[in-house]
Amino acid sequence: MARALRAGEITSVALTQAHLDRIASVDADVHAFLFVDIQGALAQAAATDAKRAAGERLSPLAGVPLALKDVMTQKGVPTTAGSKILEGWRPPYDSTVVANLRANDIVIMGKTNMDEFAMGSSTENSAFGPTHNPWDLSRIPGGSGGGSSAALAAFEAPLAIGTDTGGSIRQPAAVTGTVGVKPTYGAVSRFGLIAFSSSLDQAGPCARNVLDAALLHEAIAGYDARDSTSINAPVPQVVTAAKSGDVKGLKIGVVKELNGDGYQSGVRTRFEESLELLAKAGAEIIEVSAPNFEYALAAYYLIAPSECSSNLARFDAMRYGLRVGDSEGASAESVMKLTREAGFGREVKRRIILGTYALSSGYYDAYYGSAQKVRTLITQDFDKAFQKCDVMVSPTCPTTAFTIGEKSDDPIAMYLNDIATIPVNMAGIGGMSLPAGLAPEDGLPVGFQIMAPAMADERMYLVGAALEAALLTKWGAPLLSKIPELSGR
Amino acid sequence: MSSLSRDDVANLARLARIEMSEEELVSLSHEFTVILDAVARVQEVAGQDVEPTSHPLPLRNVFRPDVVLPSLLTEEALSGAPAQEESRFRVPQILGEE
Structure with missing residues (x-):
C-alpha cells in the first residue's frame, strides 16, 4: 500500500475511504471499533495527499490508515479504555504515540475495542461488548487488544497499535494470525497511555507482516522526556533486520518449560515445524531452561493488580469521567464509591481488591514482596539463557482461540492463556508473535513467539522475517488468504 | 491455605472506595480463596537472599531541565469535568458538617 501511495497509483483519501467502507460493511459482525473517526481520518489523509503532491519528503508509511487501541489518548476523540467510567471522555491532549503517528502522517481511523483497562485475554471484559474473531465469529480475538488484532485480520485496517502488559499484543496476534510486537520496556513512550501496570505496560506495533510491524515500530519508538522510564538511546535497526531475515549462525533457544503439557497438539505441531524451517x-x-518461569503467572497476578489498584485510584469522579450520586449533601467519599461501583466492571474490581490486599500492611512481604523477588529470578533465567543463545522462542499461547463465554466464569483458566507471554513483561525485554500456520484439529491460527534481550529488538525482526519467508514459500500465500470471507452487510 | 471472609472483602472495598452489593462481596470472597491459593506459590521460591525487582530498567533519579513549556488551558483542563464552577472543578463536600 505504501508503495502504491508513493508511486501515485492511489491516494491516501481513496485508501482510507476503502478501509472505512470495509469497516462499515463488516464491523457490525466483528465489533473491532469503539469509535470511527471518519472526518478526522479523511482530513488527515487529504493533508497527506497534499503534502505528497507538493513534493514533500514523507515517511515510509505516510498515508497508510491505522487502528488505535482505545487506551491511547487522542485529542478530542473519545477515549474509554473499554470502561464505562470514561464513557464520553474526550482527552484534551495527544499521547506521544499519537503525536509520533501524526508526525509520520499515518492516518488514524478510530479507536479499537479492548478488555476494560487492558485487563483480560479475550476482550470479553470490555464494557461495550466483546469483539469477535474474524476466523470464527463465535470465538475470542484475544485480549486485551482484541479490537486491534481483529481489525487487522478482518482487513478493516492494515496497521494497528496495541499495548502489552502480560501479552495483550502478542496473544491477540497469535489467535488472529497476525503479527504483534512488544518492544523492550521503555522503547515506546507511555505518555498518554492510560496506565494499568506501569512497570509492565508497553505499546507496540500490530500488522499483517513483519516488515510492516518494523516500519510502524520505527515510527512510534524513541526517547520522550515526558516519560521518565523512556530509554534515551537510538531505536534498534528493526527495519533493516526485517528486510534482511538472515539467521545463518544465529542461536535460537527453545524454552523447555514453555512447551509440552498443557499445550494443544496442533500448537506443538506448528511450533516444531517452524523450528525445522529456521534450522533449514x-x-x-x-x-x-528457565526454571522460574512457572512462577511468572502467580507473580504477575500480584504485581499487575497491585500497580493497578494504585493507578486506577485516579478515577475518583472529581476531574473527569463519570460521576454518580452527586446529590445535595452527598460526601466526596460516597460519590467516589458509587461512581467506582457503577463505572468499573467485575474484572477491574476483582483486580483492584486483590491489589489492595497484596499491598496491605501485614501481607505486603508475603505477596507483593515475594512477587518482586520472583521477578528477579525470572530476569536471571533470561540472562542465563541469553548467554547461550541470541533469541528464545516458544508457542505464543498454549491453545488456539477459545469460544466467547467459555472461560469468563473461571479467572484462573483465563489467566493461564498468558503463561508464555508474561515472563517477557516481567523482565522488560522484547517479544514478538507471528503466525505459524493453522492447528490441524480446529483450523485456527497458531502463534510463534520470539523473545530477544532488552535493547536488541532487531533480533526478533531478523528471526521473524526468516520464518515468515520460509512459511510463505511453503504455503504459497499469506495465512490470512485462508480466512473465511465475512458476509458483510 | 489463605482465604478472605466476606468482611475482609468489605473492608478492602471500603479502602479502595468501591461500593459493593452483598452478593458481590460474598462471591468475591469465594473467588479470592482460589486466586490467593494460586498466587501464593510465589512464596515457594522467594528466599531471603533474593533481591526484589520493582522495575525492569535500572533507572535512578531521572531529571529533565526545568523549562516552562506550554500547558493545558483552563478550558481544556476543565473540558472533561463532571461539574465546574467559576473556572474550577466543583466537587462534593469533602469536610464533615460539624
Missing part, C-alpha cells in the same frame, strides 16, 4: 534457514536450534 541456517539457525542453530538449542534447548534452554
Whole structure:
C-alpha cells in the first residue's frame, strides 16, 4: 500500500475511504471499533495527499490508515479504555504515540475495542461488548487488544497499535494470525497511555507482516522526556533486520518449560515445524531452561493488580469521567464509591481488591514482596539463557482461540492463556508473535513467539522475517488468504 | 491455605472506595480463596537472599531541565469535568458538617 501511495497509483483519501467502507460493511459482525473517526481520518489523509503532491519528503508509511487501541489518548476523540467510567471522555491532549503517528502522517481511523483497562485475554471484559474473531465469529480475538488484532485480520485496517502488559499484543496476534510486537520496556513512550501496570505496560506495533510491524515500530519508538522510564538511546535497526531475515549462525533457544503439557497438539505441531524451517534457514536450534518461569503467572497476578489498584485510584469522579450520586449533601467519599461501583466492571474490581490486599500492611512481604523477588529470578533465567543463545522462542499461547463465554466464569483458566507471554513483561525485554500456520484439529491460527534481550529488538525482526519467508514459500500465500470471507452487510 | 471472609472483602472495598452489593462481596470472597491459593506459590521460591525487582530498567533519579513549556488551558483542563464552577472543578463536600 505504501508503495502504491508513493508511486501515485492511489491516494491516501481513496485508501482510507476503502478501509472505512470495509469497516462499515463488516464491523457490525466483528465489533473491532469503539469509535470511527471518519472526518478526522479523511482530513488527515487529504493533508497527506497534499503534502505528497507538493513534493514533500514523507515517511515510509505516510498515508497508510491505522487502528488505535482505545487506551491511547487522542485529542478530542473519545477515549474509554473499554470502561464505562470514561464513557464520553474526550482527552484534551495527544499521547506521544499519537503525536509520533501524526508526525509520520499515518492516518488514524478510530479507536479499537479492548478488555476494560487492558485487563483480560479475550476482550470479553470490555464494557461495550466483546469483539469477535474474524476466523470464527463465535470465538475470542484475544485480549486485551482484541479490537486491534481483529481489525487487522478482518482487513478493516492494515496497521494497528496495541499495548502489552502480560501479552495483550502478542496473544491477540497469535489467535488472529497476525503479527504483534512488544518492544523492550521503555522503547515506546507511555505518555498518554492510560496506565494499568506501569512497570509492565508497553505499546507496540500490530500488522499483517513483519516488515510492516518494523516500519510502524520505527515510527512510534524513541526517547520522550515526558516519560521518565523512556530509554534515551537510538531505536534498534528493526527495519533493516526485517528486510534482511538472515539467521545463518544465529542461536535460537527453545524454552523447555514453555512447551509440552498443557499445550494443544496442533500448537506443538506448528511450533516444531517452524523450528525445522529456521534450522533449514541456517539457525542453530538449542534447548534452554528457565526454571522460574512457572512462577511468572502467580507473580504477575500480584504485581499487575497491585500497580493497578494504585493507578486506577485516579478515577475518583472529581476531574473527569463519570460521576454518580452527586446529590445535595452527598460526601466526596460516597460519590467516589458509587461512581467506582457503577463505572468499573467485575474484572477491574476483582483486580483492584486483590491489589489492595497484596499491598496491605501485614501481607505486603508475603505477596507483593515475594512477587518482586520472583521477578528477579525470572530476569536471571533470561540472562542465563541469553548467554547461550541470541533469541528464545516458544508457542505464543498454549491453545488456539477459545469460544466467547467459555472461560469468563473461571479467572484462573483465563489467566493461564498468558503463561508464555508474561515472563517477557516481567523482565522488560522484547517479544514478538507471528503466525505459524493453522492447528490441524480446529483450523485456527497458531502463534510463534520470539523473545530477544532488552535493547536488541532487531533480533526478533531478523528471526521473524526468516520464518515468515520460509512459511510463505511453503504455503504459497499469506495465512490470512485462508480466512473465511465475512458476509458483510 | 489463605482465604478472605466476606468482611475482609468489605473492608478492602471500603479502602479502595468501591461500593459493593452483598452478593458481590460474598462471591468475591469465594473467588479470592482460589486466586490467593494460586498466587501464593510465589512464596515457594522467594528466599531471603533474593533481591526484589520493582522495575525492569535500572533507572535512578531521572531529571529533565526545568523549562516552562506550554500547558493545558483552563478550558481544556476543565473540558472533561463532571461539574465546574467559576473556572474550577466543583466537587462534593469533602469536610464533615460539624
